[in-house]
């Protein structure tokens with residue numbers, strides 16, 4: 001499932017290919033993809049719009065459009081969505097849910113096998129992304145801002161970091177990576193982290209995301225990001241050695257999410273017994 005670096009790779013890919021082009025025709029072959037828009041309204045409003053610029057917010061691909069009114073198109077790739085730019089004459093794939101034909105002779109195809117992805121057209125960006133929390137690479141996301149966003153949260157640090165209304169863009173992979181980097185167990189209470197932890201966490205989030213963006217994200221083999229070169233240190237490395245201490249990485253479940261930790265580097269918090277279980 002794409003997270004911030006993979007979404008950024010998609011934005012950068014699109015920016016080079018479609019910025020400045022005009023959408024001359026559109027098709028929606030799966031109505032739910034454009035929810036809550038109605039497909040006919042979606043097609044009417046998007047046809048003739050010029051793609052002004054591409055941007056990212058959290059895990060959303062944002063597109064600012066010049067039209068009769070200011071419009072934004074937000075795409076959330078969810079589990080299996082991908083955005084490609086290919087010549088318009090190429091046949092539609094059966095998993096292409098939305099096709100935007102451009103005056104350049106190319107088309108943007110939103111391909112989504114599992115159909116969880118969404119493409120939403122709106123006049124006010126807040127309608128789609130207004131609920132999102134801190135943008136981790138934005139200058140406004142300082143260690144102090146992170147501290148104030150996390151310190152009053154009663155939950156465990158991993159689910160809190162996955163909560164998009166707290167900090168946007170992190171998912172299962174990069175949260176595991178970041179917590180391993182700062183040697184914090186995912187079941188640690190967010191509110192128990194000190195300012196020193198926050199400074200380390202802030203630095204680790206930035207470093208991890210910047211490294212992953214430079215490597216075009218992580219290739220999950222699902223066609224979302226082809227050729228992503230980021231190699232996780234703990235995520236998906238169950239039974240392999242921790243590169244820092246050589247202990248064996250284990251998979252546990254935290255908040256119903258498969259989670260990878262080094263049991264030596266990331267000591268389980270003391271206190272009442274934590275709901276930790278190993279995968280059978």
Ligand SMILES: [Zn+2]
Nearest residue numbers: 242245262265
């Ligand atoms: Zn270790």
